[in-house]
């Protein structure tokens with residue numbers, strides 16, 4: 001890597017949000033009351049020309065991967081499956097009673113995330129999904145059902161049960177194929193396990209297989225990440241998420257187990273990305289947004305080409321719906337008017353449902369300014385360019401981003417901001433310009449991971 005790039009990487013490696021929402025969760029301010037939240041859902045469903053999306057969170061994992069930043073509960077007790085399924089179905093019941101519009105507008109996609117959704121057996125998955133999917137409107141020609149699976153803990157029975165329910169996409173947690181890296185993150189996952197599951201999914205008719213990889217993990221080297229990327233392209237997933245390791249030990253204490261000297265720093269970390277990126281591009285993958293790659297024929301690449309790429313709490317997607325309802329502990333929902341998050345602690349989530357209450361933890365009602373900023377950040381994150389709302393905003397950007405402009409990372413012309421090719425690693429930094437809330441109130445403690 002040339003030294004000027006190294007200097008830039010060190011200079012701009014600062015804490016910054018990943019902007020899967022705006023305002024970002026730590027800046028949510030005015031929670032909607034239950035009545036307001038229900039009202040926003042109803043209005044948005046009535047107003048939308050399209051359908052809606054459903055996210056289901058299954059928090060359980062049998063073992064803890066030490067890098068993990070997800071909302072999870074570590075347990076080997078599978079007796080917890082049935083009561084959890086019952087809780088989520090109760091939550092669904094409360095929603096359809098309060099918002100019957102959910103049954104009138106088409107469900108465009110459902111996503112099961114976690115934790116590890118395949119902690120639930122094939123029977124438990126069917127018990128959970130059967131009643132929901134049979135009560136909503138679905139056009140199978142225009143429907144995506146996707147699930148995040150841990151290949152170490154996924155059986156063909158589970159994939160078959162999901163296929164029967166209309167699921168057509170599967171996303172596999174891989175992270176890294178190197179045995180030493182796997183040992184250090186407490187996740188031993190021989191390549192054959194991933195390969196066999198991937199082949200089984202295709203044989204069953206899943207039309208899209210995604211692999212999650214992470215760069216920046218302890219003991220990853222240029223050679224090891226190249227080998228991981230080469231093994232990945234051999235298996236030819238349709239999509240690859242190449243995530244930057246988000247180091248947030250103040251939220252996830254298990255990440256303190258990593259030795260500082262084992263973790264690659266800004267320039268070294270970015271080099272790992274560049275190496276993997278090179279292998280993926282050479283193999284015909286297209287880079288999409290900040291950390292995703294897809295085969296040219298995949299819908300994500302087509303959405304990039306047609307400027308219809310979208311980003312939500314789950315990351316980049318080709319499916320845009322205005323309404324996303326999240327069910328399950330800690331789930332986040334969104335409408336054009338507000339965000340809403342469920343209780344993050346299982347006993348509180350359960351307690352609310354036992355009292356026939358929606359398990360609201362917090363949320364945010366978007367102001368008219370929030371809505372404009374949200375669209376600008378979304379545009380920059382998905383298309384690398386955005387129009388200013390007026391010439392005054394363009395002048396403010398000239399001033400705020402003058403170093404990034406001088407360094408050739410961002411350009412401003414014709415009332416537009418453009419991310420240059422060499423500026424792509426610094427996309428999060430450029431988005432900060434539109435983040436009025438962050439600019440007005442800098443966090444007093446560390447809340448965001450580093451931007452690189």
Ligand SMILES: C[S@@+](CC[C@H](N)C(=O)[O-])C[C@H]1O[C@@H](n2cnc3c(N)ncnc32)[C@H](O)[C@@H]1O
Pocket residue numbers: 061067068069070113114115116117148149150151172173174175212213214243244245246247
């Ligand atoms: C819920 S997990 C995927 C499903 C399943 N639990 C598994 O691990 O295979 C979602 C993905 O988030 C990513 N992830 C988790 N913690 C992360 C972190 N600290 N930094 C970057 N990516 C992370 C991993 O790539 C992981 O596959």
Ligand code: SF4
Pocket residue numbers: 060061063064065068069070072114115116150173
């Ligand atoms: S990476 Fe997946 S399996 Fe590992 S702890 Fe996190 S959610 Fe669980």
